[in-house]
Amino acid sequence: MTIGLPVYSVDQVRDAESQQFAITAPGELMQRASFALAVGCCDVLLETYGIVYGTTAVIVAGPGNNGGDALFAGAYLARRGVKVSAHVVVPGTFHAQAMSALLAAGGVTGDFSGQDFDLAIDGIAGLGSSRPVDGELARWINTQPVVIAVDIPSGVNADSGACDVNACVHADVTYTFGAIKPGLVLGPGAEFAGDVELVDIGLDALDEVEPLARIFTQDSFEALIPVPAFSDYKYSRGVVALAAGSGSYPGAAQLTTLGALYSGVGMVMFRETGTADMGITQEFPSVVLTDGNSERIKAWGAGPGFEGSDSEEQFLTEILSGELPVVLDAGALRLVSTQDSLRTLVATRSAITVLTPHVGEFLSLFPGLTHMGVADVMRGAHELGCVVVGKGPRTVIASPTGQMFIDIEGTPALATAGSGDVLTGIIAGLLAARPDADPVEVVAAGVWMHGRAGRIAELDARNPTAVDIGFACAQVQNS
Numbered sequence: 001m002t003i004g005l006p007v008y009s010v011d012q013v014r015d016a017e018s019q020q021f022a023i024t025a026p027g028e029l030m031q032r033a034s035f036a037l038a039v040g041c042c043d044v045l046l047e048t049y050g051i052v053y054g055t056t057a058v059i060v061a062g063p064g065n066n067g068g069d070a071l072f073a074g075a076y077l078a079r080r081g082v083k084v085s086a087h088v089v090v091p092g093t094f095h096a097q098a099m100s101a102l103l104a105a106g107g108v109t110g111d112f113s114g115q116d117f118d119l120a121i122d123g124i125a126g127l128g129s130s131r132p133v134d135g136e137l138a139r140w141i142n143t144q145p146v147v148i149a150v151d152i153p154s155g156v157n158a159d160s161g162a163c164d165v166n167a168c169v170h171a172d173v174t175y176t177f178g179a180i181k182p183g184l185v186l187g188p189g190a191e192f193a194g195d196v197e198l199v200d201i202g203l204d205a206l207d208e209v210e211p212l213a214r215i216f217t218q219d220s221f222e223a224l225i226p227v228p229a230f231s232d233y234k235y236s237r238g239v240v241a242l243a244a245g246s247g248s249y250p251g252a253a254q255l256t257t258l259g260a261l262y263s264g265v266g267m268v269m270f271r272e273t274g275t276a277d278m279g280i281t282q283e284f285p286s287v288v289l290t291d292g293n294s295e296r297i298k299a300w301g302a303g304p305g306f307e308g309s310d311s312e313e314q315f316l317t318e319i320l321s322g323e324l325p326v327v328l329d330a331g332a333l334r335l336v337s338t339q340d341s342l343r344t345l346v347a348t349r350s351a352i353t354v355l356t357p358h359v360g361e362f363l364s365l366f367p368g369l370t371h372m373g374v375a376d377v378m379r380g381a382h383e384l385g386c387v388v389v390g391k392g393p394r395t396v397i398a399s400p401t402g403q404m405f406i407d408i409e410g411t412p413a414l415a416t417a418g419s420g421d422v423l424t425g426i427i428a429g430l431l432a433a434r435p436d437a438d439p440v441e442v443v444a445a446g447v448w449m450h451g452r453a454g455r456i457a458e459l460d461a462r463n464p465t466a467v468d469i470g471f472a473c474a475q476v477q478n479s
Contacts, residue, residue, distance in 0.1 A: 003223065003441050004214030007406060008179040008206055010127045010158050016178065016205040027097070029201050030065065033177045034072030034098075036199040037121075040175050041077055041148055045119060048146055053081030058117040059102070060087050060141055061094050062124040062154070068095030069177075070123025070150050071102045078105035082119075087112045089124055089137070113140050120144035122169040124154035127181065131155070132167030142170045149174040152183055153192050160373060161186030161394075168192055178203040182374065185215060185406050187393040213374070213396075213404035216448045224445040225477060226264035226433040237266025238433035239296040242425065243315060245278040245305040252305025252330070253278035255418045257287060258470030259425025260301060263446070264477075265433040269297060271315075292318070298435060299325040301428025304421035306331020313339060320345040320353070325431040325439065327354040329424040330361075337364040346384050352439045353386040354427060356420060362390055372396075378404060387443050389427075391420065395451075397444050405444040409451030413458040418466030423450045426473065452476045 008016075020029060045052045059074040061067035071094065074084040084107040088094050099109065113136075120141050124133060133141075133155040141147060148171060152158045155168025161183040172194040176184060178201050183189045185196075228237060240260050245253025253270070257280055260268045269290040270280045280287050290297070292315075300319050306312045313335055319326050320342065328336065328346075333355060336342045346353050357365055359372045366380045377390040381398040390396040395407040427446035434442050453472040456479060457464035464472075 003220045003438075004216050004405060004444070005180060006206070006211035007182055007185060007213040007215060008209075009212045010181060012206065012209055012212065013127065013179050013181065013203070016203040016209075019205040020203055024202075030068055030072060032201040033199060034069045035076060036177075036201070037069060037073040037148075037150060037175050038076030040173065040197060041073060041119060041121065042080060044146060044148060044173060045082070049118060054083070055118040056083045056085070057119040057121060058085045058087055058112055058115070058144070059121045060089060060124055060137070062126075063090045063093040063095075064126060064128070065095065066126030066150050067123040068098040070121045071095055071098035073121065074107050075101040075105040078102065078107045084108075085110065085112050085117070113137070117144055119146045119148065122147060122149040122154050122171060124169070126151050127158045132164045133169060135167050138167055138169060147171045147194075149193065151176050152181060153189065156183050156189035156192060158183040161189030163189045163192065173197060175199055177201050179206055180215070182212060182406070185394060185408050186374065190394055190408070213406045215408055216405050216444045220441070221445050221448050224430075224434060224437055224441060225449075226430070232266070234266040235296055237264075238298050238429070238435070239267040239269060239294070240265045240299050240301060240429045240432035241269040241271060241290055241292060241294070241297040242428065243271040243292070243300065243302040244421065244424070246307045246331075248307055249305035250278045251418060252421045253280055254283055255421035255466050255470055256301060256304045256425040257284055258467070259422035259450075259473060260429040261286070261425070262470070262473035262476075263426045263429025263433065263449070265429035267296070268429070269294065297324060297432075299327070299428050299432035301327045301329075301424045303329040303332025304424055306335065308335060313342065316342055317345065320349055323351045325352045325354070325428075327356065327424050327428040327431065329356045329420055333357055333361045333365060337361070343384070346386055348385070352431070353384075354389060354431075354443055355384070355386055356389040356391060356424060356427070358391045358420070362388075374404070374406075378402070387440055389443060389447060391423075395447050397440065397447060399440045403440045405440070405447070407444070407447045407451060409448045409455070411451060411454045411458060413454040413464050414451065414469065416464070416466055416469075419450075419454070419469055422453075422466055422470045422473070423447070426450055449473060449476050452479055
């Protein structure tokens with residue numbers, strides 16, 4: 001079973017388009033795209049205003065095929081009774097056949113900047129352009145009550161999502177053709193794509209290439225979430241062990257445990273420190289204390305609340321020298337970034353290791369990098385031979401073998417202290433519960449579950465805490 005929705009790079013899409021052009025009648029792909037765009041615009045008009053006939057729309061058309069898609073769609077709209085005006089960005093330069101079709105259908109062309117319309121269709125620039133949009137033009141488009149982008153909002157880089165917030169189109173809906181592009185799901189551009197609607201225009205060649213990344217979905221999660229079988233018992237459902245918290249950060253232990261408890265694993269063990277169990281067994285009576293040597297343990301989650309002590313370093317050395325999956329976060333990441341012996345263990349072990357850094361931790365782990373973009377996360381995963389979960393507005397999960405997931409379920413509600421501790425527990429618990437599944441997909445499932453828990457938690461509180469997010473994990477399977 002293929003997990004997730006594929007995301008293709010601009011080059012992959014361009015190659016597929018070239019192959020399709022060779023076997024398709026001239027202009028057919030554009031007609032497929034423009035017709036779907038027009039139908040979508042009608043749906044949006046009907047949903048927004050209750051009518052299509054008599055509404056007004058402006059096509060902001062660039063000189064290329066993106067503008068042609070928009071103009072042909074405008075011709076369809078004009079025939080439905082929409083009053084369509086075409087504003088050409090580069091005077092005298094436009095897709096001639098599409099403009100002729102619009103004018104023949106009753107549309108008009110001119111300089112309409114500053115005027116108000118019911119709908120604006122952004123056909124300025126397509127996949128081949130990453131240039132900012134003129135600021136004044138962008139502001140005018142963005143003041144319209146409904147904005148629809150053709151393929152990708154103009155001013156947003158289709159491969160990276162990079163954009164100038166003041167010089168790009170802020171769409172309510174983006175109709176994208178043939179494939180989902182990275183810029184539609186990566187920040188900051190994803191914020192301005194609105195609802196993304198994928199239009200199938202028949203780029204069959206994409207079925208033969210491995211996508212750049214995949215988007216984890218609810219269907220993906222349901223395929224991976226542990227479901228107890230009739231004959232299951234606590235040990236057969238998996239046992240996860242946690243090492244988290246310290247005298248300075250006792251709450252990290254409880255938050256990590258909370259995530260693990262609701263991951264679907266059969267048992268959660270917590271490593272005793274010799275002085276205290278961080279109140280874990282009082283708060284969660286089902287948790288079992290361990291010295292870490294139990295043969296029942298199937299995966300480890302470690303690091304939240306670590307202070308960087310010698311004993312913590314020694315413990316990490318022990319588990320990284322073993323053959324169990326290990327999830328490292330927070331204090332454990334700081335130790336790996338400063339201790340060469342731990343770094344070497346991570347890079348050379350055969351079992352799966354998962355690192356879950358935010359951007360600051362990522363740059364400490366990989367001092368040769370200056371960003372945490374898609375390529376950077378992939379490079380880090382390859383460098384250390386581990387799965388890297390680059391946490392951010394759009395979390396990227398990358399493996400050393402080239403697998404990549406982009407998570408779009410996450411919400412700003414996750415940006416709260418302790419949220420990452422919950423995530424560590426979730427991922428470690430799922431790895432213990434699903435040793436039979438692809439570990440990269442399991443990690444992506446944990447990230448998705450964390451994001452969905454954040455969405456559930458913010459239904460009850462505008463600014464939920466990590467505790468709220470942890471308890472919301474119990475509802476994710478029913479959402």
